[in-house]
Amino acid sequence: MIYEYDAVVVGAGNGGLTAAATLCREGIRTVLLEKHNLPGGVASSFVRGRFEFEASLHELCGVGTADSPGSVRKLFSKLGADADFINEKNLFRTIVTGQDGYDVTLESGWDAFRASFVRACPGAGKSLDRLEKLFRKTDEALRYNDKKKGRPNKLVMMMKYGKFLISASHPLDDVLRYLGFSLRERLILETYWSYLGVPAYELNAFHYFEMLKGYIDGGAGIPPHKSYGLSLSLADVILKNGGEIRYNTEVTGFIYGEDGRVTGVYAGGDEYRAKHVISNVIPNNVFEMSDLKHVPRKDRKLVNARKLGISFICIYLGLDRTAEELGIKDYSVFIAHRQSSRGQADADMGMYVVNCLNVAVPEATPEGTCSLFFTVPVFSNGMMKNVTPENYAAFKSETARKYIEDYEKTLGVSIKDSIEEISVSTPATFARYFGAPNGTAYGYELSGWDGVMARTLSLGSELDIKGLSFCGGHSASGDGFGVSYESGVKAAEKAIADIRGERGE
Template sequence: MAALHYDAVVIGAGNGGLAAALTLADAGKRVLLAERHNLPGGFATSFVRGRFEFEASLHELCDFGTPGNSGNLYALFEELGVLDKIEFVTVPEAYRAITLDTGEDYTMPFGVQNFIDKMESYVPGSRESTTTFFALADECRRAMAYLTQMRGNPDTAVLKSEYPNFMRVAAYPIDKVLNAIKMPKKAQEIINVYWSYLGTPEDQLSFLHYALMVNLYITHGAQIPKNRSHGISCALADTIIEKGGEIWYNAEVEHIITKNGRVAGVRFADGKEVATEHVVSNASPHLVYGRMVDKADIPEEELKLANARSLAGRGVSMFLGLNKSPEELGLHDYSYFIYHSLDTKAEFGGMETIENPAQVTVCLNAALPDCSPKGTTILYFTSLYFSDFFGDIANEENYFEIKEKMANCLIDGFEKATGAKIRDCIEEIEVGTPVTYAHYTGAPQGSIYGYLLTGLDNMMPRIMCMYTEKHLPGLHFCGGHAMRGSGFNSSYQSGNLAAKFTLMDMKKEAE
């Protein structure tokens, strides 16, 4: 075995891996973070084309907030010592939703009362049910905090007495609960606009998960880092090193070495080996169990679980640097959710073809006026696909043709929805496909949302089971494929959790 030994090795410097490595380093452990790319962050990065620095993936942070109205992610960054190293700004509005087929147009604000009032103006008679929604969401938030405190082993009597409505709604999808509280259909459609952030339609997505997310956004607002998500990644990476951790870039872990049925080390693609009894993987279970662990050492339960799960949305993104200002283009909002309709089930079903104009598009200048040179605009578009159709049709001969078709479809959809004429003022354009994401991050099929959150594999069952899941001893997972699902906030929190599970394992082994 190799002479180099670490208390823990973290595979992948994505959001989860960075948080895991920093949590371990902060606890005084000798930790190695191994990253296959030459930069930290995974999806959380930026890139430059011409005069423009583009945000690669982040639309807005959830559960962060401000000093006087802070959330759990704010507290985590403060705990890990990175909060003062990153400058954040608050996004101006919650979202603007526009439908292509019917021309509906709704702009919703942050602040619970503001949101309720605005909803009532759009849908008269919705005030009571929207108020009930936020009351339910807040009870769910408090119940989840209790479950976390009790480490998945709550007192049922406490749940029944203090969180009775949580018990009533926890097992149901969004549509069932919204119907039960008699929310008007149009109000349901407006409040469900965020669904594409989780990538599951309302009849499959847990009310608990969705309500928590909406409540956190509307209560705390949404923030973005001034220096793009790359700024967060660099702050986390720098702090890992400051606290004694090591980061190896261009270092792809090829194999997790086992001995006597548990983790014993890792082997890199160049043949180098490092000894460790603990691995936290930001790489997905599909990748780890499919390529990195001997089949005989994979717990049968874990193999079945990985095979039973479906990949969530595969990502296509487009980045435009425009030579006109937002004011010249008539763009005044930050987030544009553009769908054919507000029927989430129909939209989900339609996200399987190249010509898919559904998108969430951000005008970065609306939150950061100086993010690009004066008289210019940065737009970035994200669209989801819920099948591997791209892998089925793309090849070396038609790849760029397909990218061009996708780009034209997104531009046409945005121009139709907003009335802004952007095609003739494009100075820089870049398009990322599932191939791009698979290449740079190792994400299976270019999926950007981890495993699909649906049915019995929603966030609640995952969190309740995370204390008893039987991983390969010494191995824990973090990131978008882990217990909290995808998203920046969830990935950071999952890395912190995976590291704390690892620290608990170390403590038990030392006793």
């Protein structure tokens, strides 16, 4: 069958949902096609026994409070989604064991952040001043750049915003050194690096600072009904505004016109024609489903040049004791046994994060219970090297045991006896549900030449295929819930201009 729409959105992940919601609210006839039977992609949850587990979200940055909303809260309310968030006071606790190790908890809000940081690192005051100044200058530079519609006067940028240009073009660890932070201070400040999947010596400083600011400003925001609640709230916006969502509908081909313009997709044996297609699906997969002669040579090269982002092993535990009874006090703990992010990224048992949702949302599990969520970044497939379909279940169980025991030892708690439910996901799980190559959850690695600044400066000259826009963690702004939501809105705006015959970006 042939269906005709103004816009087709491929994939109901975070970006696809906000893209479709934005289109529908503008009265664009839209269908959202999703291969799974649920919306959200990684923004999902699952039920085991009496527990519902958050599948992927730790916390959102840029949420802010109801009185002083941040970008994410604003985005949801602008779309008319009835999403709610709970703010968590602490940013994280970070533990590095061994000689020169530390155990530090940082709080959100500028004053509390500064106080908690200086408590842990008494000599850091001056460097923190310089960091805050850099943040201010960065905001000014971005405002100036917006005012000049992305074509700033180079001389002005260099004279007035030199520090911004430095942070925008150097790795995080170098910039923190430049600002005068000691090794220990840098390591603590860099704790969030795993959220962007790139060690601090390769991660773009500007990019990291934007995220850090989001966390310090508004604190961590956590949706009360798991990230799946956010996904359903966006699906609701689409349906209420006359959009259609077709689940269990996997796109298998992209259709191009003679002029190279994307004119639709094939899915489930049907053809969906559209004036504009938005792909929440990573370009690798789109090109795999395209006649390559239509894909510009430079974009084929771009995709082949890029390195895929990291994936994860996650361990979900439902425990039949409360967090209090078990002695678990932190919402979020980062644990490592090596100092630098280089060592942490390269090694098995390098670093991992453990969240206890009940600390932030007490009613997240039934009374008398709590849940723990372990996240282990998988940087290469070294960890999965010896895994076969036959020993996969045993691999999951052994991996879980290893991390659970390490957590017990590091925190001095005992949880094994309280496990009522356990589930483990791996890169194969990500590959299964999202189809992303190598099971990546983060799109492309944001390192070096493919960092956020390089991508942003190249907007408009890359992946510039007529009738097609991309959104999601693989797009210019990189991974993360907040930026993925925003990427969908941006893609929709571009699509709307295209559909209405206005000049796009």
